[in-house]
Amino acid sequence: MPVIGQGTWPLPDRNTLRRGIELGMAHIDTAEMYGDGRSEEIVGEAITPYSRESLFIVSKFVPSNGTRDGLQRACERSLRRLGIDYLDCYLLHWRGNADLAETMAGMEALLHAGKIRSLGLSNLDPWDLREAAAGLRHAGVACDQVLYNLGERTPEAHELPWCRENDAAFVAYTPLGRPRNRAAESVLTDIAGEHGVTNEAVALAFLVRDPIAFAIPKANALAHVEANAAAGDLVLSEAEIERINAAYPARKRSGSLPMN
Ligand code: NAP
Numbered sequence: 001m002p003v004i005g006q007g008t009w010p011l012p013d014r015n016t017l018r019r020g021i022e023l024g025m026a027h028i029d030t031a032e033m034y035g036d037g038r039s040e041e042i043v044g045e046a047i048t049p050y051s052r053e054s055l056f057i058v059s060k061f062v063p064s065n066g067t068r069d070g071l072q073r074a075c076e077r078s079l080r081r082l083g084i085d086y087l088d089c090y091l092l093h094w095r096g097n098a099d100l101a102e103t104m105a106g107m108e109a110l111l112h113a114g115k116i117r118s119l120g121l122s123n124l125d126p127w128d129l130r131e132a133a134a135g136l137r138h139a140g141v142a143c144d145q146v147l148y149n150l151g152e153r154t155p156e157a158h159e160l161p162w163c164r165e166n167d168a169a170f171v172a173y174t175p176l177g178r179p180r181n182r183a184a185e186s187v188l189t190d191i192a193g194e195h196g197v198t199n200e201a202v203a204l205a206f207l208v209r210d211p212i213a214f215a216i217p218k219a220n221a222l223a224h225v226e227a228n229a230a231a232g233d234l235v236l237s238e239a240e241i242e243r244i245n246a247a248y249p250a251r252k253r254s255g256s257l258p259m260n
Pocket of ligand 1: 006007008009010029030093122123145146172173174175176177198200201216217218219220221222223224225227228260
């Protein structure tokens with residue numbers, strides 16, 4: 001599963017998605033909610049030239065579809081729009097009012113039926129992650145997908161440790177967000193110049209420095225997708241990581257996991 005994937009909201013561009021796949025970003029993140037299914041349809045069009053096994057397709061369902069029957073129907077609709085017969089990972093998009101025990105049982109039923117290869121969560125705090133995991137009988141939680149970027153590093157102290165302890169992947173959405181700060185940005189610019197990449201590639205490489213971390217930047221511009229792909233091969237030194245740490249310090253969280 002490629003460490004740097006591709007987001008698809010707002011609506012993606014089919015050709016840019018293809019360029020990303022060709023550059024190794026075959027991990028594509030979508031959701032039934034994005035454009036009321038239109039994002040899934042565009043992903044479906046984009047992936048037609050590629051073999052199914054070469055792709056890692058993730059979609060998400062809204063909490064109100066988390067009932068046992070609702071999940072079967074939502075998953076079938078997503079598969080139809082994507083033009084595929086299984087998802088590599090299927091996520092509860094956010095906690096909402098979902099009955100986690102029922103939702104997790106419904107996801108396990110999809111797993112058993114071969115409709116999904118793994119199941120995951122999004123925007124869940126550690127206490128919700130624990131509750132969700134307790135509802136599983138046969139499978140583990142594959143990932144928690146959370147808002148994580150240089151301006152929002154609080155998941156490092158909360159969801160990342162949970163993922164590490166539970167063999168789950170930690171997936172960063174909105175990874176390119178960061179505060180406007182000229183001094184901090186100049187640190188990225190220096191490091192980017194050393195490696196011949198963009199500031200965004202440096203930011204992404206920093207976010208995925210932990211072996212269980214993945215990021216799903218969204219790009220419609222070809223230049224952007226190419227810049228993001230470069231992050232997949234970029235390894236930062238300890239000194240560079242320390243400089244970024246100092247420029248964009250992690251802060252303490254008060255309250256719940258922020259959502260975009
Ligand atoms: P993002 O990927 O951090 O930022 C996207 C923005 O950055 C776009 O305006 C894009 O412009 C620009 N961009 C991309 N690559 C760039 C580069 N190399 N240099 C400069 N600008 C660049 O934020 P996001 O779209 O909010 O999040 C990414 C994905 O995460 C979404 O698409 C979605 O799949 C997922 N997501 C999940 C949740 C959730 O609740 N689970 C919430 C939000 C997002 P162009 O498009 O013009 O290229």
